[in-house]
Amino acid sequence: MIKTNKSESIAANINIGVVGGAISACAIAILLHRAGANVKIFERSKGNLEDRGVGLTMKISTLNEAIKRDLIDADMPCVPVWQRTFGRKHTSKAAYSTPWNDYWKQPIAFHANHWGVLYRSLRKRVPDNIYQAGSEVTHLRENDDQTVSIRIKNKNWQTFDLVICADGYESLGRKTLYPKSEISGAKYFLWRGMIDESTLPIPSMYESCIPFFGYPYGHGFVYYVPSPKYGAEVGKRRVNWAFHETIANKNIPGITPDDKGFVRKGLAPGEASLEQAAYCHKIAQKYFPTYFSDVVTATKQPFIQPVRDWNVPSYVRGRICLMGDGATLSRPHIGGGAGKAIDDAIALANSFEKHKDLDVALSHWNDERCAAGTEVWEMGRTLGYHLVESTPDWDSMDSKSMDTWWKNIMKDRKWFWVDEVVDWHPTENARSCSKLC
Numbered sequence: 001m002i003k004t005n006k007s008e009s010i011a012a013n014i015n016i017g018v019v020g021g022a023i024s025a026c027a028i029a030i031l032l033h034r035a036g037a038n039v040k041i042f043e044r045s046k047g048n049l050e051d052r053g054v055g056l057t058m059k060i061s062t063l064n065e066a067i068k069r070d071l072i073d074a075d076m077p078c079v080p081v082w083q084r085t086f087g088r089k090h091t092s093k094a095a096y097s098t099p100w101n102d103y104w105k106q107p108i109a110f111h112a113n114h115w116g117v118l119y120r121s122l123r124k125r126v127p128d129n130i131y132q133a134g135s136e137v138t139h140l141r142e143n144d145d146q147t148v149s150i151r152i153k154n155k156n157w158q159t160f161d162l163v164i165c166a167d168g169y170e171s172l173g174r175k176t177l178y179p180k181s182e183i184s185g186a187k188y189f190l191w192r193g194m195i196d197e198s199t200l201p202i203p204s205m206y207e208s209c210i211p212f213f214g215y216p217y218g219h220g221f222v223y224y225v226p227s228p229k230y231g232a233e234v235g236k237r238r239v240n241w242a243f244h245e246t247i248a249n250k251n252i253p254g255i256t257p258d259d260k261g262f263v264r265k266g267l268a269p270g271e272a273s274l275e276q277a278a279y280c281h282k283i284a285q286k287y288f289p290t291y292f293s294d295v296v297t298a299t300k301q302p303f304i305q306p307v308r309d310w311n312v313p314s315y316v317r318g319r320i321c322l323m324g325d326g327a328t329l330s331r332p333h334i335g336g337g338a339g340k341a342i343d344d345a346i347a348l349a350n351s352f353e354k355h356k357d358l359d360v361a362l363s364h365w366n367d368e369r370c371a372a373g374t375e376v377w378e379m380g381r382t383l384g385y386h387l388v389e390s391t392p393d394w395d396s397m398d399s400k401s402m403d404t405w406w407k408n409i410m411k412d413r414k415w416f417w418v419d420e421v422v423d424w425h426p427t428e429n430a431r432s433c434s435k436l437c
Helices: 025-036 060-068 114-122 171-176 272-285 290-298 337-352 358-389 399-410
Strands: 015-019 038-043 056-057 078-087 100-114 131-133 135-143 150-154 157-160 163-165 188-196 209-215 218-225 238-246 303-306 321-322
Touching: 015 025, 015 150, 015 157, 015 188, 025 038, 025 131, 056 114, 056 218, 056 337, 056 399, 060 100, 060 337, 100 114, 100 399, 114 209, 135 171, 150 399, 163 171, 163 238, 163 290, 171 321, 188 290, 188 358, 218 290, 218 358, 238 272, 238 358, 272 290, 272 337, 337 358, 358 399
Parallel strands: 015 038, 015 163, 038 131, 078 209, 163 321
Antiparallel strands: 056 100, 078 100, 135 150, 150 157, 188 238, 188 303, 209 218, 218 238
């Protein structure tokens, strides 16, 4: 049993192996290394992870806490988003003052970021001597003395007091703890892409918005994210877009559902054929307002993100922890995977500070984060059902019917886009906004 005295964290001097080297892995390694643990990160990729990922949305409270703990830069570029709109094409060719017809507006509060920008800010705080790139963990073994051994591909076993699996949706930890668990799929997927702001800037009236556009097979959206190179400088940001598409009764080039009707295979950036890109562009041109369809068409290589989700019953077994997407992957409608990963890490560090017995600390953390994971997993499925699988007739909706529709969806559910309005929105909040970016 690992215990410590009252003056130090339970992490002090214990040996911790972290499987994975992305957002949650960097966050927990920083925190536990500072608390005195002997930490090693094992990241299978040899490449630069900064080049991966696209746009993401972040809880402002999580970003503030990450800054407070010096996990990220106080001036890390991000784009504040304060409103969600639902719009559709204008119904006539008359002159309009808006590029599309907005039929619902909703105050929200989050900060948009780019995965690579967030990762870079975290990674530079991880000492290079504890970050082992090109180290693929192939096996986990729980030992009789409560330690855990890991094996790196083509190398010997290494043994730790605690192993944290922060290794994403293909998590070895999840497969080890739950070998019979199945990754759930969906009968829809996302077309995604990004272009430079200078190519087609979002109309200025939507500068701090995320416009949504409903159509018969789901919805699309667009918003600004920082550029990895230029940050959030106006004119040099990136335009991040996506739209969902159901698969049933369609012939989509190169996209074949499995025997359950789920889309399992995606397309990485650069993999789309000319036929697939043309199909994506044609759908956008047929159903969406001109600006959004122009953004999609300007993306020469759109890519496909399959929709997967899972939620494990426990984040901890013995001295193995699951964290981030390795523990809970929610459908992308939540938009909070990176933020949840950081919340997981901060909560574990907090538990290590509060409790002086490792098993007690892990148990309390498990209870807290399992509950949080289940909440976002269920919310992701709820939003997927109402926004893609069983949508209203978008063309018949108005502000009043949208209010009723949304109220019936949310009930007593929580979602940070709307929950943080009261604290952070610059005009709708209950207190003055502390501007982060």
